[in-house]
């Protein structure tokens with residue numbers, strides 16, 4: 340190549356385009372983990388009779404403004420919202436699942452015949468500062484029980500979480516629980532809080548001064564270390580709960596206790612979303628640094644009516660799948676990487692390719708995962724380089740069809756793992772030989 344043609348080649352090379360910051364690709368090396376997690380989530384949801392519901396990733400912005408609350412981190416600063424260029428509609432990439440699910444339940448009249456147990460999973464979008472365990476596209480699994488008023492369902496959804504952590508082999512997960520009471524109780528507490536913080540405005544940071552006017556309860560959620568002592572001394576909501584709220588809270592705790600689920604009451608647990616009442620809870624761990632909450636939720640009785648539906652009680656929780664996978668890694672409970680296939684088929688092109696492709700199809704029809712070697716140059720490749728590929732695919736056996744074998748209506752089967760043994764088999768007996776070999780290998 341001349342210098343000039345080299346230069347031209349460099350110029351012609353297109354600039355690469357990167358993915359969006361904080362939004363990650365799921366690479367093949369990690370696919371097995373996600374598949375395993377999806378599988379366990381689905382099994383646990385089914386074990387409790389929860390049904391799957393999927394909503395679109397885009398919703399009218401109003402769904403979240405109304406469903407999450409205007410004065411929340413999510414709605415104030417984390418939503419990806421835009422105007423539809425064609426009709427001017429205000430749209431938002433969903434930042435969480437509950438508001439959209441409730442929108443769908445109302446729109447499709449799903450509570451018509453009584454309460455519903457539902458679950459969902461999928462990507463969520465929040466414009467946050469990306470760091471370990473905090474991304475701009477992340478994935479949640481969530482469950483929602485709609486139309487049930489009693490403490491039994493609060494306990495049930497918490498038991499589901501505990502079962503999940505056990506199934507996934509998570510270590511060091513603690514349950515924290517609190518009660519937010521009802522609106523009138525919170526109003527009394529709020530008045531007491533405002534009085535308390537107004538006496539101490541100098542110690543409030545800028546965010547909290549603003550919240551004092553809009554949503555003083557959220558000051559308790561502040562992570563600012565300089566305000567922790569002040570927050571510690573603030574009036575506690577639990578002291579403002581009436582008899583009914585206390586009864587509900589105590590009943591949830593008693594049910595958890597009788598199922599051996601330890602929990603710690605955290606009076607400062609208020610949750611980021613606006614719509615909660617009575618029971619709220621989070622599962623936390625010390626193993627993941629600052630992003631230590633793996634899941635959280637609670638009761639949100641006012642939401643369905645607030646979204647325009649017929650009033651019905653509800654509760655649920657959501658978990659961050661990336662954080663759970665990270666904790667599985669720390670706990671040493673990630674599944675082993677899987678082999679790409681059971682059988683790898685080698686050939687030398689031409690008629691041997693034709694025969695190999697027919698055999699590969701026959702194996703797949705019998706439920707055997709099979710990779711057929713395809714030469715990168717579209718022509719041919721040595722058996723040696725094919726064998727390397729077969730080895731790294733994780734296949735248990737290779738089936739080899741060369742011109743010599745084909746001339747005799749035969750193939751070779753080679754054990755790629757234990758013995759390395761290689762033997763001839765009749766071409767029309769490959770499926771049987773492979774099945775026997777796989778059964779033998781798994782014994």
Ligand code: ATP
Nearest residue numbers: 467472473474477611632633634635657658659662
């Ligand atoms: P945090 O306090 O960590 O911001 P949150 O209260 O905003 O969490 P929720 O809205 O309750 O979180 O979402 C439920 C779960 O989703 C969280 O417990 C967490 O595991 C996960 N999650 C929330 N935001 C993110 C994110 N940006 N990246 C990855 N996971 C997230």
Ligand code: MG
Nearest residue numbers: 412413467611
């Ligand atoms: Mg958040």
